[in-house]
Amino acid sequence: MEQPESSLKHSKIPALKRLLVDDNINIDEAVVHVMRLKTINPDVHPRFNETLRVCLSQIVGYRQLQAEVESVRKVQYSSDNLDHEALLMQLWSTLKPDTQLKSRLSPQWTELGFQGDDPMTDFRGMGLLGLRNLLFFVSSYTDQARSMLTRSFHPQYGYSFAIVGINLTSLAYSMLTAGHLKTHFYNLVDGCPQLTHFHHVYCYLFVEFDKFWFDERPRDIMEFNRVKTKFQKQVIHKLKNKSTILINELIPC
Amino acid sequence: MGLLALLRKLKSTPDRELRILLLGLDNAGKTTLLKHLASEDISHITPTQGFNIKSVQSSGFKLNVWDIGGQRKIRPYWKNYFENTDVLIYVIDSADRKRFDETAEELSLLLDEEKLTGVPVLIFANKQDLFGAAPASEIAQGLNLHSIRDRKWQIQASSAMSGEGVKVKIADAGQGSLTGQRSLFQIRDH
Numbered sequence: 001m002e003q004p005e006s007s008l009k010h011s012k013i014p015a016l017k018r019l020l021v022d023d024n025i026n027i028d029e030a031v032v033h034v035m036r037l038k039t040i041n042p043d044v045h046p047r048f049n050e051t052l053r054v055c056l057s058q059i060v061g062y063r064q065l066q067a068e069v070e071s072v073r074k075v076q077y078s079s080d081n082l083d084h085e086a087l088l089m090q091l092w093s094t095l096k097p098d099t100q101l102k103s104r105l106s107p108q109w110t111e112l113g114f115q116g117d118d119p120m121t122d123f124r125g126m127g128l129l130g131l132r133n134l135l136f137f138v139s140s141y142t143d144q145a146r147s148m149l150t151r152s153f154h155p156q157y158g159y160s161f162a163i164v165g166i167n168l169t170s171l172a173y174s175m176l177t178a179g180h181l182k183t184h185f186y187n188l189v190d191g192c193p194q195l196t197h198f199h200h201v202y203c204y205l206f207v208e209f210d211k212f213w214f215d216e217r218p219r220d221i222m223e224f225n226r227v228k229t230k231f232q233k234q235v236i237h238k239l240k241n242k243s244t245i246l247i248n249e250l251i252p253c
Numbered sequence: 254m255g256l257l258a259l260l261r262k263l264k265s266t267p268d269r270e271l272r273i274l275l276l277g278l279d280n281a282g283k284t285t286l287l288k289h290l291a292s293e294d295i296s297h298i299t300p301t302q303g304f305n306i307k308s309v310q311s312s313g314f315k316l317n318v319w320d321i322g323g324q325r326k327i328r329p330y331w332k333n334y335f336e337n338t339d340v341l342i343y344v345i346d347s348a349d350r351k352r353f354d355e356t357a358e359e360l361s362l363l364l365d366e367e368k369l370t371g372v373p374v375l376i377f378a379n380k381q382d383l384f385g386a387a388p389a390s391e392i393a394q395g396l397n398l399h400s401i402r403d404r405k406w407q408i409q410a411s412s413a414m415s416g417e418g419v420k421v422k423i424a425d426a427g428q429g430s431l432t433g434q435r436s437l438f439q440i441r442d443h
Binding site: 110115116121122124125126130159160163164166167169170173174220221222223224225 | 279280295296297298299300302303304305323324325326327330333
C-alpha cells in the first residue's frame with residue numbers, strides 16, 4: 001500500500017504527484033485519469049481500477065484524518081463551554097459512578113490523576129482531543145479503564161492516570177502527524193479512516209503503555225519520559241512491519 | 254544570537270556548562286519556558302509527568318535545563334535534582350491568585366534547602382498576558398523577596414506564551430544593582 005504512495009510521490013507527471021496533496025480530489029475521476037495516463041487497459045487488468053481506488057481513498061483518507069484530528073486538538077478546553085463541561089463530567093461519572101463530585105473545582109480530580117483542582121489546566125496543547133480520547137477509552141472499555149485507574153495508585157509503580165492519558169494523546173498525535181500510523185490505517189480500513197479509528201489507536205496505546213510501564217518496574221514516576229520514549233520506539237518499530245495492525249485483546253463493555 | 258547569553262564571570266569554575274533547575278507549581282509554564290529556551294514549538298505541550306531535560310547551546314555555553322513536574326504529588330522528588338545546581342529558575346503563574354500562598358510556601362522551602370544554599374534564583378512572574386495577572390512588583394512583595402540576603406535574586410515579568418521577557422541574558426555579575434547586590438540577570442526583550 002505504501003508502494004503506490006511512493007510511486008505517486010516520485011512520479012514525473014505533475015497530475016499524479018498532485019494526488020498526494022490535493023484535498024479535494026474526486027477519487028473516481030482520478031482513477032480514470034491515472035489509467036489513461038498510464039495507458040492501462042481495464043480488460044487486461046480487471047482489478048487495477050478497484051485496487052487503485054482503494055489506495056487513493058486510503059492515501060487521501062489519512063490526510064483527512066490528520067486534518068480532523070488537528071481540528072479537535074486545536075479547540076482549547078474551556079470551562080465556559082457547556083459541551084466541554086458535560087464531557088468532563090461524563091469522564092468523572094464513568095470512572096467514579098459511586099462517588100459524587102463535591103464541586104466543579106475540587107481536589108477530588110486528583111483521584112482521576114489530574115494534577116490539581118481544575119482539570120481544565122491539564123489539557124493544554126492537546127486541547128479537546130485529550131479529553132475526547134480519554135472519554136472514548138473509559139466509555140468503550142470501562143472495566144479495563146477502571147481497573148487501570150485503580151492500579152495507577154500502586155505505591156511504587158503508580159502514575160497519574162489522566163495526565164499520562166493526555167501525554168499518550170500527544171504520542172498518538174505525533175505518530176499520526178509523522179505518518180507512522182499509515183501502516184496501521186492502510187491495513188485496517190479500505191477507505192477513509194474516521195476519528196473513531198484514531199480513538200481506537202489511542203485505546204491500544206493506553207492499554208499497552210500501562211502493561212509496558214509495570215513490566216519496566218520503574219524506580220518512580222520520574223522515569224516516565226524515559227519509559228515513554230522506549231515504548232514509543234517499540235511501537236514505531238512494530239509499525240515498520242508492513243503487515244502491522246495495532247490491536248489488542250480489549251473486550252468492549 | 255541564542256536566547257540566553259551568558260558571561261564567564263557567573264561561574265567561578267572554568268567549564269562552560271551550567272545546570273539550571275526549573276521549578277514551580279503545576280501549570281506555571283515551566284515546560285513552555287524550557288521549549289522557548291530551546292527554540293522549540295510551544296503549541297503541543299502536555300502536563301509534565303516526571304521531568305524534561307534539554308541542553309541548550311548559547312554563546313559558547315552549554316545550559317543543561319532541568320524542568321521538573323510541579324504537581325503536588327511530584328514535589329517530593331524535587332530534592333533529587335538540587336545537587337550542583339548553578340541557577341534556580343522559579344516560575345509563577347501570575348494570574349493564579351488562589352495559589353499565591355502555596356507557591357510562596359514552596360519557594361520558601363526551596364530557599365531553606367541546604368543543597369541550594371547560595372544558589373542564585375531567577376523568578377519569572379509568568380503569564381503576564383492573562384487578564385488579572387499580578388504585576389511582578391506585587392508578587393515580589395507577596396513573596397517577601399526583598400528580605401533575601403543570602404543569594405543573588407531577580408524577578409522578571411514574563412509571558413512564556415508570547416516569549417515576552419523570557420529572553421534572558423545572564424549578565425556580567427558586576428553591573429547594575431537591584432537589591433544593593435550585584436545584579437545577576439539582565440533581561441532583554443526580543
